[in-house]
Amino acid sequence: MKKLTPILAIASILSCSNTMKAQHSQQISQQNNPYTxxxxxxxxxxxxGKVHIHPVTYKLNGIEIAANVYTPANYDSSKIYPALIIAHPNGGVKEQTAGLYAQQLAEKGYITIVADAAYQGASGGEPRHTDKPAYRVEDIYGMADYISRFAGVDAKRIGALGICGGGGYTLKAAQSDKRLKAIATLSMFNSGKVRRNGFQNSQLNTIQERLKQASDARQQEVINGKIIYSGVANITDEEINKTETDLYREGYLYYYRTHAHPNSTFLYTTSSLMDLITWDATDQMELINQPLLMIAGSKADTKYMTDEAYTKATESVNKELYVIDGATHIQTYWKPEYVSQIVSKLSYFFSTNL
Known part of the structure; x- marks a missing residue:
């Protein structure tokens, strides 16, 4: 399956990727929405009388972060509200599924924030599309920093939701950041494990080869400033149809067709693999002592990652694995019957534990 194997690309293909994705957004067009x-x-x-959205920016380690804050209906800054920070999937941006859950949880009475990761989306940082775990974890700390000072937020009642890759990074952040009082993941994706071993352990024999590739890419950055990218720059309908795994086939449809956004990309700097391959979201899971809810679809081909992380969370004071019957990984991002079920579960979990 060639589309699962990282490919090299130069920076110039980014504009081609973004143009193609915008053109193929068949069902929902960001051009029709003032907030994209x-x-x-x-x-x-x-x-x-309805939920409001507030586009904001703030600095994190010298980088400007672009975020959206959602406030509940009839929000009153003189009152006190619980808050939720939401970490988006790998390759995703705040305008996609993370925004959907931020809006619907705001409808349940929470102040929510979703930010584009540093080096990604509308946030700053160079080289573009750097995808290093330490940065993604710092993004979560940064959201907690910002929302804890937002008018009306009770800083003692902040929870976190991580989706896909954002779920893995949220687990890591929760190990050390005890401002996060309740932790939830949806369709958790362990970025380090997959970049190291391949999806479903399909690349165990090429780990050293890929580390060498990543090291060489970093050397190119140092010597001549050339940025080399891995990932999928663009894809045809035929290639999508031939993709065997649900995660990638449905993911291509979601990101390149039905919910495409020009700031979203499957590319990442090849040098990022130096950090990704040596990282694992489930290392030191015993440091999570907060309440923990992990949600995954029963038909998700990524569920093995949620199962592993859940088993390792031995010190969580109150943990639950919640399975959405019939759902695949990507379907939890958008399918109304699954989203409504998930939002209800999340609302109950956070109201009980915040």
Missing amino acids: LVYKGAITKNEK
Whole structure:
């Protein structure tokens, strides 16, 4: 399956990738939304008595971060609200599924924040599309920093939700950041494990080869400033149809077709693999002592990662594995019947534990 194997690309293909994805957004067009949100039911304007969206920026380690804060209906800054930080999937941006869950959880009474990762989306940072675990974890700390000072937020009641790769990074952040009082993941993806071993352990025989490739890429950055990328720059309908795994086939449809956004990309700097391959979201899971809810679809081909992480969370004071019957990984991002079930479960979990 050639599309699962990282490919090399030069920076110039980024514009081609973004153009193609925008052209193929068949069901939902970000051009029709002033906030460029691409999920169904997205806010198009702030109306009295409804959830409001507040685009914000802030500095994190000298990098400007672009984020959206959602406030509940009839929000009153003189009152006190619990808050949730939401970490987006790998390759995703705040305008996609992370924004969907931020909006719907705001409808349940939470102040929510979703930010584009540093070096990605509308946030700053060079080289673009750097995808290092330490940076993604720092992004979560940064969201907690910002939202804890937002008017009306009770800093003692902050929870976290991580989706896909954001789920793995949220688990890591929760190990050390005890400002996060309750932790939830949805369709958790262990980025380090997959970059090291391949999806479903399909690349165990090429770890050293890929580390050498990553090291060489970093050397190119140092010597002549050339940025080399891995990932999928673009894809045809035929290639999508031939993709065997649900995660990647449905993921290509989601990111390149139905919910495409010009800031979203499957590319990442090849040198990032030096950090990714040596990292694992489940290392030191016993440091999580907060309440923990892990959600995955029963048909998700990524569920093995949620199962492993859940088993290792031996010190969580209150943990639960919640399985969405019939759902695949990507279907939990958008399918209404699954989203409503997940939001109800998340709302109950956070209301009980915050």
